[in-house]
Amino acid sequence: MRRSYFWAAGVVALLVLTPIASWSAHDVMLGIKAGVNIANFTGDDVFHNSSHTGAVAGVFARYGLSRSWSLQPEALFTMRGAEFAVDDIRTEQHINYFEVPVLARFGWGHGASFRPSLFAGPSVAFLLKNEIVDGAEINLKGQTGTRDVEAGAILGAGLEYALGAGDLMLDARYEMGLVSWSEDLDVRNSTLSFMLGYGIPLGESAGSEVEGLR
Numbered sequence: 001m002r003r004s005y006f007w008a009a010g011v012v013a014l015l016v017l018t019p020i021a022s023w024s025a026h027d028v029m030l031g032i033k034a035g036v037n038i039a040n041f042t043g044d045d046v047f048h049n050s051s052h053t054g055a056v057a058g059v060f061a062r063y064g065l066s067r068s069w070s071l072q073p074e075a076l077f078t079m080r081g082a083e084f085a086v087d088d089i090r091t092e093q094h095i096n097y098f099e100v101p102v103l104a105r106f107g108w109g110h111g112a113s114f115r116p117s118l119f120a121g122p123s124v125a126f127l128l129k130n131e132i133v134d135g136a137e138i139n140l141k142g143q144t145g146t147r148d149v150e151a152g153a154i155l156g157a158g159l160e161y162a163l164g165a166g167d168l169m170l171d172a173r174y175e176m177g178l179v180s181w182s183e184d185l186d187v188r189n190s191t192l193s194f195m196l197g198y199g200i201p202l203g204e205s206a207g208s209e210v211e212g213l214r
Contacts (some may be wrong), residue, residue, distance in 0.1 A: 038193075043188045096129040170195070
């Protein structure tokens with residue numbers, strides 16, 4: 001498991017530090033974001049389930065590729081899971097991840113106060129907690145038949161507003177799990193997320209327009 005965490009840290013460092021070293025500072029934006037997940041499970045072996053609400057928060061870096069296109073890697077702590085009800089007995093499953101999405105972003109309305117965007121890309125998530133709460137707490141992390149790494153695909157839209165030295169951001173995204181967290185059953189994460197964030201372009205002079213970022 002430690003090996004997975006070291007690998008995750010290496011991925012984040014590679015995605016963030018390598019582009020910063022090669023991109024112009026005028027084409028880079030750094031920021032933070034946080035919000036809420038409405039999570040559930042999907043798959044052939046999922047029954048009697050309903051959504052579970054959790055938090056999501058983290059940091060991102062955006063690298064301008066052209067006037068409209070940019071690349072946005074993120075590092076997020078995300079809380080997922082589901083709730084189940086069988087014969088009036090309710091059970092919750094809490095699954096937390098350290099997640100690294102890499103998103104291709106297309107934005108328009110450059111120079112305007114409000115600027116919409118669309119984004120999509122893959123994600124890799126590393127398991128931090130997998131627990132069933134049913135009166136008692138049952139820890140599934142590290143147990144035989146469970147996976148510690150998940151892959152997903154993200155599709156979303158955002159809206160940004162110029163505020164002070166940076167941008168206030170709102171984004172909504174859906175992530176479909178591509179890999180079951182169980183090795184024996186088809187049980188994949190399905191997550192709708194809403195996040196609010198703030199990003200600051202690096203090296204931007206007053207009144208300038210950063211290529212691919214604003």
